[in-house]
Amino acid sequence: MTIAPQDWRKELGMFLWRPICLLSSALLLAGGDGGWARSEFQVGVGADNSFIDVASEGGGAYLVFDQDGQIIDRGSAVPISYDRVADVEIRDWGTIGEGARANGMMDLSESSLRPVWIDPSENLVETVEERGGFVASSGGGVGGRIEQGVLQNIGDGDSTTAMVRAVELSPTETGVNHGWIKNAIINLGWELPINRIRFFPRPSFEDNFLPWFELGVASGSAPIIDRPSIARRGQRWFYEISRGLTAKNDPIIDIIESTTENLDVVVDRRFPTRPVKWVTLRPINPERTWEVAELQVFGEGYVRQTVYRTDILDFGRPVAWSKIRWEGAEPEGTRVEVRTRTGNTEQPFRYSRKQRTGQFASVDRREYNDVFNAVTVADPFSSGSTRGFELVKKEVDTENWSFWSPAYDFAAGLRDATAPPSAWTDGATFLSKSPARYLQFEVLFFPTGETAPRIERIELLFGDSVADAVIGEISPTVTTDFQPHTFTYVVRPILREGNSGFDRLEIATATRVERLLSVKVDDAEVGEEFLRDIQDDRIVVGFDKLVGSEDTEKRIEVVFEVPVLRFGQKFTGFAFSSDDPDIRQQVEEGNATLRFSTNSLSVKTPRGGELIGELKAIPAAFSPNGDGVNDQVLIQYQIRALGNSVPHVLTLYDLAGRVVRRLETEPGAAGVYEREWNGRDEAGKRVPPGTYVYTVKVEADLGKQLNTGTVSVVY
Structure with a gap:
């Protein structure tokens, strides 16, 4: 197609x-x-x-x-x-x-x-219905059939039709407006990048131009209800404008221009591109018949948010x-x-509706929608009515x-x-x-x-699926410091005929495991001949394949020692078969063993404290002379508490405070980091012997920190 x-x-x-x-x-x-x-x-x-x-x-x-x-x-x-x-x-x-x-x-x-590109030559009002938009007015909103027909003239693309508003001044009534004083409202149907609004009367009816007006806009984030006929918590329709001569406009509108001295028959206003979903135009204290044949809206650029x-x-x-x-x-x-x-x-989703008892009872989706979208509905606690959305709930x-x-x-x-x-x-x-x-x-x-x-x-x-479910939990789930601790990770598989089974378990540890103490299946120690792979941020262990109902509920227990550097770190696990390691099934948090009551795979650490810890140089003195022995120093440090990746900057100085070398790492979150220095400066030249100061700097939302250490260069 x-x-x-x-x-x-x-x-x-x-x-x-x-x-x-x-x-x-x-x-x-x-x-x-x-x-x-x-x-x-x-x-x-x-x-x-x-x-x-x-x-x-x-x-x-x-x-x-x-x-x-x-x-x-x-x-x-x-x-x-x-x-x-x-x-x-x-x-x-x-x-x-x-x-x-x-x-x-x-x-x-x-x-x-990709998002739609808004062509600057396209009048977006002519296509509002394609985007689900419409033309309406403040207060009552859409109005009756005749009123709606008049409103539609401003966006029909036909300059020979118009929204004409007559004004009949009364000598017996002073200090009030006569005629139509509402906001004409255009819902563009989507938040679009807008930079130009234009309006004008019909040809040959230039005398009906609008000299007193207020032109406004609102973005898609404004608390405006999509249609005046529905109700939503925290949202409303545009207010009716008072007939007083000093009546203010609705504060929900961002006014682009307000004037009572316009002399332009064709009003053409350009402004920096901004996100706009709503466009409003109202007369200010109209003194004669006026009209708008077309209210045109233009923009340029990609639509800001699409899905x-x-x-x-x-x-x-x-x-x-x-x-x-x-x-x-x-x-x-x-x-x-x-x-x-x-x-x-x-x-x-699950849908429910409030009953006379005050409790919520399950309803089907159609009843939920009918009540939710009703402006008013019978209140089960009184003979009155209330807004529909207050009587229903929708939950995942x-x-x-x-x-x-x-x-x-x-x-x-x-x-x-x-x-x-x-x-x-x-x-x-x-x-x-x-x-x-x-x-x-x-x-x-x-x-x-x-x-x-x-x-x-x-x-x-x-x-x-390798199993119907792979349920896991870890213990302990709380540590008091950032030192290595011993953790027991238990997995309980639910297997049936038809599951492909698995013989590998991967556990994400964020930092390198210092010791893998034991691996057991069904309380029996797994032999050393099976895989035990310790990587920088995970471990992978192997065992005889668990498959079919005869292996269901056989617990896998892995005991290891590792530091936890971030509060709430989750030890995510994956079960898979060595036959096809790309097909992996995630371990679910839950009750894997009666020995623990954690039902969790997350570990909490102390809140607050230092962002940088365990800063050290290995070895403390090195000799970068090219003989292959101690030619480099490894500077190792911990980054704690960070959930988001931020840059870490390692800088080396001589004792006079001059920068010798700057080593900026890739952004990273909590973990153990290592950087090597080969004893050369920014120009690639070997530095002279002596003591050098190194600093590690981290700037994050939690704060900033600079830690220092020293390393010696000897020849």
Whole structure:
């Protein structure tokens, strides 16, 4: 299906409410014998499904691969459509109908995903309905049929029709306005980059131009309800304007211009580009008949915030989600956020309504939406009424669904074009709960005015679940200092026939484990012949493969010694088979053993204290003379408490305070860091013997710190 660039809005609008099938997928069932279970789905450039096909046709082919990466079968994925009329998650993006435009401002005219570019020559008022916008007025809002017809004239693209407002002054009534004094309101349907507003009367009716007016705007973040006929907590419609001659405008509006001395028949106002969703125009103390034939709004640049969200996809049974990767670009100053969520029921929410008892009882989605969107509804506690949204609740079904994942790191998820696609040596670890039958993902774009990020292709790696569940907990979950402590990590697998099983357990430790003390399966020590791999930020242990119901509930216990440097550090675990290490199943927090009651994989450390600790030079004196013995010094330090990555700067000085060498590290969070110095200055020359001072500097939201030490150079 091919859509010309100028037709993308029309075509997308025709199909937007169809179920959106996720891309293409491949699932090869594997039995308990540990057979090949690798699968993937993909969308975008070079895939069976383009982004526009997914959005418009609501379906997609899935592919089945063999171990060599060859396609051996094709089929169809099954989308699950659900009513999002009251989905406040999408409402936050400035949409109409809270979900009706989840893909509404994505440019799908090409194979890649990117935000829409606003052409400066396009009058955006003429296309408000395509974006879910409308024309209305303050106070009562839309008004009756005749009133609405008059309002529509200002945005119909026809300069021969107009919103004409007569003013009849009364000699018996002074000090008040006569005629129409409301705000004419345009909801653009989305927050757009706007820099120009223009209005004028009909040709040959120039005498009806507007000399006294107030022109205003509001962004999508303003607490304005999307339509006057609905109610939302913390939001409202535009106030009615008082008839007094000194009446003020609604304070929710940001006034661009207010004048009673305009002489321009055609008012054309330009201003620095700003995000705008609402445009308002009202007369100030009108003294004669006036009119507006067209109220035009123009902008330029990429739409600031857009989202591409799939419908929920049903993969038939729980599968293990392993990795996600993409092709695209994230130019400087822009941002792309890819997020996922998974579940094991068709719908991610639970709905309830307040009863006469004061308790909330479960209701279906349709009843929830009807009550939520009602301005008033019968109050079960009185004979009166109340706002509908106050009587219903919508909550994520946390027993069956995960929340939206944190945004995946864009660089970590980039496809490595130099590696074979089937190798999956690239990609980011899947963050949502797994195994899961249902999947949904979204891509959020944050461009600058002139530059936009893009996604050309998305792929996910998944396969048969290694177990129905892999439950784990760690003990202890509290430490009193940042020294190494001994931890016991217990995993309880729930296995059945059909699971592929696993013989490896990986535990993310953030810092290097100092000692791996023991590995047990079902209380029996695992022999030294099995894998025990200690890496800088994780450990991987091996054991005989656990597969099938006979191995269910066999606990795996790993005891190790490691420092914890960040409060709430989570020891995330993954179970996988050595036959296919890319298909990994995340360990869930829970009750893995009766010996502990933590039900947690996170460890708390002391709050506060120093950001930098354990600063030392190894050795304290070195001789960089090129003989291969003690030619370098290793400067080691701990960064504590940081959850976000920040730069660490290591600087070396001579005793006169002159900078000898500056070694800036890659940004990093809490952990143990090491930097080598070869005894040479910034010019690459060998430094003279003597004592040198080194400093480590960290600046973070928690504060800043500079620690120092010394090292000696001898020859």
